[in-house]
Amino acid sequence: MGYNDWIWKSVCPNCGETWTWSKKSPPVDGSGTWTCSTCKQKNRRSGLPKWPDVPKMLYLGHDKRSLLQVWSAPPDRSTHDWALPYSTRSFVFQASRNQGGCLYEPERRGKVMDDTVFSDYCLEPDVLYYSDTPRPRCHMFAGWSMGEESCPLWEKLSNLCQTDAEKKFLHWYFGFARDRTFPALLPQARIGIAERRRPDFALFVPLSYWKYKWYAIQLDGAHRGLQEQDALRDTEISIHGYEVVSLRPESKGYYDEVKKLVERIEFDMEQANSDRWQVAIEVESEKRWPSNDSDQT
Ligand SMILES: [Zn+2]
Ligand SMILES: [Zn+2]
Incomplete structure (x- = not known):
């Protein structure tokens, strides 16, 4: 869905093959070590960006x-x-x-088929809302469908x-x-x-x-x-x-x-x-040192 797709690619510095990774939750940076399936070279990628590329x-x-x-x-x-x-x-x-x-207030309701579902309310600033009374939905987020x-x-x-x-x-x-x-x-x-x-x-x-x-x-x-x-x-x-x-x-x-x-x-x-490959960001990798057996070939 875009917002929650962490996708990156990296070129194996040994054989030149490009690999793509795709996650649905923020990757734990850890060591960033990976092994190329083609040439078995052990590599280490550089860090992943911290933030999306939008103006602050x-x-x-x-x-x-x-x-x-x-x-x-x-x-x-x-x-x-x-x-x-x-x-x-x-x-x-x-x-x-x-x-x-209006006092706009989004609220998380839960998940349906992996997607988080929200409710959007438009409250009147000076009104107290009790838990058993329904709160008014925001007209904008209802797509003007409430008349x-x-x-x-x-x-x-x-x-x-x-x-x-x-x-x-x-x-x-x-x-x-x-x-x-x-x-x-x-x-x-x-x-x-x-x-x-x-x-x-x-x-x-x-x-x-x-x-x-x-x-x-x-x-x-x-x-x-x-x-x-x-x-x-x-x-x-x-x-x-x-x-x-x-x-x-x-x-x-x-x-x-x-x-x-x-x-x-x-x-x-x-x-x-x-098309994961198209949207992946590019991350550099270098051969991990000390190198593994495949370096002898
Ligand atoms: Zn390789
Ligand atoms: Zn409103």
């Missing part, structure tokens, strides 16, 4: 006077298993604590967007993402230290625990004659490591584009299952 923190919002600072995971909840880097839960939790509205298209938190959060088209895009996105463990669409993310560029949305899709695909989503509207400016903008953004996805509205607005984007994300996140 970003500022979001089109209005400089009311920016939202988001960390890849909420600092005070970073050990919770829903607090995945720039996931919808990590993002909405921080937005809720910073901007007010309401808004809530106080959504009102605040959507104001990070600059245009109505962006708000609508984000609204549809929550509708598709629902209570899945999914990457957040981060509105008006300020990129680079000088913050000169601000794509409509940034998106960090986990291919594996360490390896993320960085997307910058641009809603380009129907304007013409600005292609040159757009190209320059896209180049500047891609220098920072983002793949720029420029979208133009179809007859139904951006609805179909949101759908395609969600499918693309799902495809990326599934890649760990279908």
Whole structure:
């Protein structure tokens, strides 16, 4: 599923064969010693990276006077298993604590077929909830399926967007993402230290625990004659490591584009299952000393 796939590969320094390892839980670093099945050489790999390759923190919002600072995971909840880097839960939790509205609270329910299942609640700040009364579910994480298209938190959060088209895009996105463990669409993310560029949305899709695909989503509207400016903008953004996805509205607005984007994300996140080699990070290995018998050949 991407977030919880620890995958790496290493080349045997003796025979040149590449080997891939894949784990569903954090590998215990230990000695990192391995034996090549082809040439029987004993090797030692260098350490594995500590963190995923995402920015530690970003500022979001089109209005400089009311920016939202988001960390890849909420600092005070970073050990919770829903607090995945720039996931919808990590993002909405921080937005809720910073901007007010409803008090968003995710809760771990258990596991189904190896996947952890969560419930998402939207509490009213001054209400006491007793254990025997059901708590209100968050409308955003219910994908707007409870007959309401808004809530106080959504009102605040959507104001990070600059245009109505962006708000609508984000609204549809929550509708598709629902209570899945999914990457957040981060509105008006300020990129680079000088913050000169601000794509409509940034998106960090986990291919594996360490390896993320960085997307910058641009809603380009129907304007013409600005292609040159757009190209320059896209180049500047891609220098920072983002793949720029420029979208133009179809007859139904951006609805179909949101759908395609969600499918693309799902495809990326599934890649760990279908093509481990592609998503593995590369780790160096050296022959272990003292060497074993096969060195005599
Ligand atoms: Zn070998
Ligand atoms: Zn709410």
